[in-house]
Amino acid sequence: MERFSEIPFSSDAKYMATLHINEESGRPIAYVKGAPDRIIEFCSYVLMNGKPVELNDSLRKEIEKTIEDFASKALRVMAGAYKEFENKGKLERSDVEEGLIFAGLWGMIDPPREESIEAVKNAKEAGVKPVMITGDHAVTALAIAKKVGIIDNGKVITGKEIDEMENPALAKAALKYGVFARVTPAHKLKILKSLKEQGHIVAMTGDGVNDAPALKGADIGIAMGIAGTEVAKEASDMILLDDNFATIVKAIEEGRRIYDNLRRVVFYLISTNLGEILTFMTALTLGLGLPLTPVMVLWVNLITDGACTIPLGVEPAHKDILKRPPRDPKEFIINRVVLVRMALLTPIMAAGTLGLFWFTKQSGSLEYARTVAFTTLAAFQWFQALNARSTFNSIFSVGLFTNRWVLLGIGIAIILQIGVVYTSIGQMLFGTTSLTIENWLLIILVASSIWVADELYKLMGIYKLFAKSVKG
Structure with missing residues (x-):
């Protein structure tokens, strides 16, 4: 026709x-x-x-x-x-x-995907409030929202009601009810602005040309990769290639994993370097002499740190990663919990290294004492790599073998350390001497104290005094 x-x-x-x-x-x-x-x-x-x-x-x-x-x-x-x-x-x-x-x-x-139900549940556990904004009939919106678990029972706010509402009432309605029906793009933008004015971090999805202002105004604008227009894609920060809400939740999980791994690496590097600094400052203050030569320090910083740091950067997401609330966006990566933990563990590293240095120096040569101190400091860092895998949970709760790369990195560091101590070229370059089995047992016993202390710190829940979140 x-x-x-x-x-x-x-x-x-x-x-x-x-x-x-x-x-x-x-x-x-x-x-x-x-x-x-x-x-x-x-x-x-x-x-x-x-x-x-x-x-x-x-x-x-x-x-x-x-x-x-x-x-x-x-x-x-x-x-x-x-x-x-x-x-x-x-x-x-x-x-x-x-x-x-x-x-x-x-x-x-237009049935919701099966994985959407689990995704909504995971989003809620992660402290993310899903809000449904649709042009559909209010009863349709309510039925779909119930089906995917956005709400159990509740009221649906319509576009006409939005016209009569102002912030902060609109933001409160979004958090309380979570479903808006018969809305226009202008309504979507109004909801977005009301939530942002109340201090919320807002991610907004959209696919049409009229959604562009809301996508641009959101903290994270997410355009649909399949159904989305080019205008929507240009206005967004992220494009959802499969148009699947579950992918957004996976992105939240991956983002938290990356941030957690960055914090792990920073914690490990700063704590071990502070341990070295404290070791030298204390030794000089007490007149003990230099416990390590410059080349030994260089080895620890480049080889030992390198072998342990890289695996921490690929730590898989822990099972509770989506069960903790979002972090405060104003919080520094080195927060109070990390600082307290460093303050607890760093002196142990320095005291253990200097204690064995002084002890072996009484009955042996300076070369022998430095070899013991050198190996002790390296061993402290092996155990600290295990500590760094989780801020709050025991290594046994996380799973010793869930990141085999860390164990491989520690293994490589141990083999290289043995090579430096026992090979002729290593002894020539680093000024080391061979150690006995008794030396190794004592070194491992002392160095493991940093791991025992951290496990007790987590077990006793000391971090709860300083942390807003007790998951992670």
């Missing part, structure tokens, strides 16, 4: 119309489809048994009940209507916003 004129769909009007020629009567006829609550407003008649009948209150209520029945089954409901003209060249909105003949309803199923 040839189309002579068209009124395109808009999110404000919520309908579209096209003009054709009725092949039976030869007269112009407009076909209109859109949101049922809008279409029924424009109708004066209803098609029954092939003939137009006046649309009275009883028939209108019957249609509205059918709309709600469809919507309660999570169907996206659309309505169709038509109107004939004596003579019409171009279709105007005023032509189709009155006097229509209601033709019928149909429902389309």
